[in-house]
Each structure stands twice: as structure tokens, then as C-alpha cells.
Amino acid sequence: MARSEPIPGLVLSGGGARGAYQAGALARIAEGLGEDYPFRVITGVSAGGINAASLAGSRGRFLQATRDLAAAWLRLTVDKVFKSDFTTLTWSAARWLWMLGTGGVTPGFEVRGVLDTEPLYQYLTEALDINGIEANIANRRLRALALSATSYSTGVTVTFVQGVPGIQMWERSRRRAVHANIGLNHVMASAALPLVFPAIQIGDAYYGDGGIRQSSPLAPAIHLGADRLLTVSARYPRTREEETERQVVGYPPPAQVLGMLMHGVFLDALENDAERVQRINRTLALLPPGTRHAEGLQPIRLLVLRPSRDLGKLSASLAGHLPRPLRILTRGLGAGRTTSPDFLSYLLFERPYISRLIELGYEDAHAQWDEIARFMEG
Numbered sequence: 001m002a003r004s005e006p007i008p009g010l011v012l013s014g015g016g017a018r019g020a021y022q023a024g025a026l027a028r029i030a031e032g033l034g035e036d037y038p039f040r041v042i043t044g045v046s047a048g049g050i051n052a053a054s055l056a057g058s059r060g061r062f063l064q065a066t067r068d069l070a071a072a073w074l075r076l077t078v079d080k081v082f083k084s085d086f087t088t089l090t091w092s093a094a095r096w097l098w099m100l101g102t103g104g105v106t107p108g109f110e111v112r113g114v115l116d117t118e119p120l121y122q123y124l125t126e127a128l129d130i131n132g133i134e135a136n137i138a139n140r141r142l143r144a145l146a147l148s149a150t151s152y153s154t155g156v157t158v159t160f161v162q163g164v165p166g167i168q169m170w171e172r173s174r175r176r177a178v179h180a181n182i183g184l185n186h187v188m189a190s191a192a193l194p195l196v197f198p199a200i201q202i203g204d205a206y207y208g209d210g211g212i213r214q215s216s217p218l219a220p221a222i223h224l225g226a227d228r229l230l231t232v233s234a235r236y237p238r239t240r241e242e243e244t245e246r247q248v249v250g251y252p253p254p255a256q257v258l259g260m261l262m263h264g265v266f267l268d269a270l271e272n273d274a275e276r277v278q279r280i281n282r283t284l285a286l287l288p289p290g291t292r293h294a295e296g297l298q299p300i301r302l303l304v305l306r307p308s309r310d311l312g313k314l315s316a317s318l319a320g321h322l323p324r325p326l327r328i329l330t331r332g333l334g335a336g337r338t339t340s341p342d343f344l345s346y347l348l349f350e351r352p353y354i355s356r357l358i359e360l361g362y363e364d365a366h367a368q369w370d371e372i373a374r375f376m377e378g
Contacts, residue, residue, distance in 0.1 A: 007143065008376065009226025010039040010055075011218055014046025014191070014211045014266040015234035016346030018311050020354045022051050022232040023070040024361025025305055029230075030066040032369055033376060037062050037136070040143040041226040043159075045210035045217060046266060048232075049147040049190035050124065053182065056145040057132035070358050072127045078349045080123045082115040082197070084323045092116070117197050121188055130183055133162055140164070145182060146220045148210030149189040152199055157213050159220045160186045170223045174213060177223065193265075211265045218273045218302070228301040230375065231274070232361070235267040236310040245339075253334020259312065259342030266346075274304050303375045308364050312340035314356060321350040 012022055029038075044052030051069060058065030078084050092114055136142040144163025151158050160180035161167065169177040180186060189200035189207035199206040211217075221229055248256050281299045316339070319330060326347065335341040345353075365372065 006228050007040045007225045008038060008228045008230065009041035009043065009221035009224070010052070011221050011229055011231035011270075012042075012044040012048030012051050013217060013231065013233055013270045014048050014209065016047055016193075016262070016266070017348045017353060018234035018266075018345060018357065019047030019051055020070075020073040020357040021234050021307055021311065021361040022048065023066065023073050024358035024363075025232050025365040026051075026055070026361075027066040027070050027358070028362045028365035028369070029372060030063040032365075032373060033062070035062060037141040038376060039230070041146075041221050041224045042142065042144075043146040043148070043217075043220045043224070044190070045148045045214060046191045046193075049210065050128075050187055052145060052147065053128055053130070053133070053187045056136060056142055057129040059129065059132045059135060073354050073358060074351060075127075076123070076349050076354060077351070078323055078326060078347070079119060081120045081349050082117050083119060084115075084326055086325050088116060089325050089329070114196050117188070117192070120191075121184060124184055124187060128184070128187065133182055137162065137164055143167075144224045146177070146224060147182060147186050147190045148214055148217075148220065149186065149192075149200075149202075149207040150194075150210055150212040150214075151205050151207055153205040155213065157210060158207070159210075161220075161224065163224065167224060172216075172219075175216070175219070177220065209265065211269065214269055216273050216276075217270050218277055218300075222300060226300075227298065228375070229277075230303050230305070230372075231270065232305045233267065233270055234307065234311060235263070235271060236307045236312075238310070242310075247340045248334075248338040250337075253337050255330065255333040255335040255341060255343040256338050258333065259338075259340075259344075259346075262346050263342060270304075274302060277302050301375065303372065305365060305368065305372075307360060308367070309360060310340055311357065312342035312345045314360075315345035315348050315353055316341050318348060318350070318353045318356075319344055321352050322348065 042052045042056050054069045055065050133145055144161055144167055146159050146161045148157055148159045157175040159177040160182055161177050162182045185200050185202050190210045192200050192208045194208045199208050277300050284299050330344055335344045
């Protein structure tokens with residue numbers, strides 16, 4: 001059955017502080033489109049899940065929603081994401097050392113993450129309009145919002161979906177979707193970086209960051225009916241020459257390794273999935289006109305926006321804005337020994353870096369506006 005109208009979808013990946021780049025790009029897109037809600041389906045994970053929930057819950061026009069999102073990022077600091085004072089960090093380290101040293105056999109003793117994210121929960125309580133999600137769905141401004149998290153009980157990526165009546169859920173290998181009235185716990189679970197942030201309880205299970213095992217981050221939007229996907233990546237597309245440059249000399253410090261691990265969790269899956277969708281599109285284009293694929297596959301229009309500058313290198317000169325305990329920690333991990341401290345770029349929730357990311361996102365979307373406009377207009 002032919003659709004009466006296209007269903008544009010917005011897919012937002014994770015990336016910690018790098019999520020501010022998405023806010024800047026979306027602000028420029030909203031200015032150019034001038035539409036109320038150009039995206040009928042919004043999906044996100046981790047920091048992208050926070051951005052997605054913010055947009056889906058806004059009761060204003062889309063332009064105002066993106067401006068509010070950028071303003072919320074500019075108000076953010078490390079202390080509003082997790083407790084970073086000496087006392088808290090020292091006590092956390094002591095608890096971990098005690099657990100490791102005693103074999104974890106102390107009755108009633110439990111460690112739930114290196115960092116305490118209670119400040120982020122309090123901040124999101126004020127910054128997000130969770131009830132606005134259902135209001136926008138009821139008014140048909142929004143078809144569905146989907147946030148993904150990882151179940152520590154089963155190892156399955158669970159996508160929580162709040163949408164219009166009749167939307168079908170799905171189940172694939174190591175991933176499934178469930179209906180949910182999305183709340184702050186779903187948002188926090190999607191962004192709960194394993195071990196670093198405490199897991200979040202939803203129902204009788206505990207969940208962590210949705211990017212851990214999410215091999216197909218574009219899939220939720222496609223399952224929800226979107227046939228045109230715009231996604232904002234936080235990964236800079238390095239040239240062949242840049243890929244051969246050494247970022248560190250000698251044995252790699254922990255910060256270098258951690259940065260690569262975070263790339264693997266937050267960014268690699270999106271790039272791989274985008275290549276997969278484009279490959280399927282090319283295959284479908286080889287079919288004779290009018291031929292329907294036996295599995296019902298249809299081409300998905302896809303546009304991926306990427307930073308024009310390396311966000312890791314951009315953070316290198318701004319490490320001094322971190323609270324002193326974190327400066328000591330990142331220095332001890334060797335962040336200063338690499339030319340592209342990607343690990344640092346995920347934690348730098350401070351205005352000098354955040355504002356630069358928002359500006360860069362806006363500038364990049366402006367530079368690519370003609371392509372974005374053609375994509376949205378079809």
C-alpha cells in the first residue's frame with residue numbers, strides 16, 4: 001500500500017558532551033525549515049536520547065524547541081551531570097578499592113558506579129517536559145519517540161517506544177521494542193555509561209547506556225515507519241591522511257584507549273548502519289521498475305550530518321575548564337599526551353566547549369543547508 005505522505009525521522013546518537021553539537025545543527029535546521037514539527041519520528045540514545053526527549057516533549061514550535069535545547073546545554077556544567085568534588089570522588093574510589101580488595105563479599109556492601117549522576121536527574125527534571133511527549137503525540141505533531149537502553153539482566157538492547165495507537169513493536173536478534181510511557185528513568189537509563197554511571201532500574205530490571213550493544217541505531221526509526229532519516233553524528237570524518245597520523249607517541253595512555261572505547265560505544269555503530277542502509281538502497285535500485293522486494297524492503301532516504309572539525313582536538317585546549325579533581329584525573333590518565341583527547345571531549349560539560357560545539361553545529365548545518373533543504377523537500 002502506498003503511503004499518503006512521507007514520514008521524516010530524526011536519529012540522534014550518543015556522545016556525552018558532544019551532544020551539544022546536535023543542538024547547534026538542529027537550531028539551524030529549524031530556522032531554515034520554518035515548520036512546526038518536521039520530524040514525525042524521533043529516536044535517540046545516550047546524550048542523543050536526552051536531546052530527543054527534549055524535542056519530543058516541547059510544546060512550542062520546533063524552532064523554539066531547538067532554541068530551548070541549546071539554552072539547556074549552555075546552562076550545563078560538570079557539577080550538573082555528576083558529583084565531581086574531591087570528597088565524593090575519593091569516597092567512590094575507596095568503595096571500589098574495598099570491593100575489589102575484599103572480593104565483594106562484604107554483606108550489604110554494593111557499588112553502583114564510579115560517578116554519582118543524581119545532579120543530572122535533578123537537572124533533567126527541570127529541563128525536560130516529559131508530559132509534553134504524550135501531548136504532542138495526541139495532537140499528531142509527533143508519531144513516536146523511541147529511546148534505547150541495554151538490559152543488564154538479558155544483554156538485549158531494549159527500545160522504549162511511546163507513540164500513536166496501533167504502532168507495532170518488533171523483536172530481532174539481541175534487540176526488541178516495548179511500549180512505554182517514557183519518563184526520566186528511561187532517559188537516564190539510555191545515558192547510563194556502564195560502570196562509570198550507575199545503572200537505572202525500570203520495572204524489575206536494571207538498564208545502562210543504549211549504545212553498548214546497539215548494532216543498528218537507524219533501525220528503530222525505520223521500524224516506526226520513517227522513510228526519510230536525518231541523523232546528526234558527533235564523529236568527525238577523518239581523511240586518509242589524518243587517519244595515518246599518530247595521535248600519541250609511545251605506549252598508549254589510558255585516556256587514548258578509553259577514547260577509542262567510547263567511540264566504539266557511541267559512534268561506530270551509526271556509521272556502520274548508515275553504510276548498510278546505503279548499500280541496501282543501491283541494491284534495491286538495481287531491481288526493474290515496479291518490482292517489489294520479496295521481503296518488503298523499500299529504499300530509505302538518508303542524510304548524515306557530521307562535524308567539519310575534530311571534536312577531540314577541539315577539546316584539547318579547553319581541559320583547564322574542568323573542575324580541579326577532574327583535571328587531575330584526566331591528566332593522570334594521560335589526556336595531555338594525545339593530540340586528540342577524545343576521552344576528554346566526552347566529559348567536558350563546560351560552557352567554553354559546549355558553546356563552541358553549538359556554534360560549530362550551527363555553522364556546519366548552515367554550510368550544508370542546500371543539501372538539507374533538498375533532502376527534506378524530497
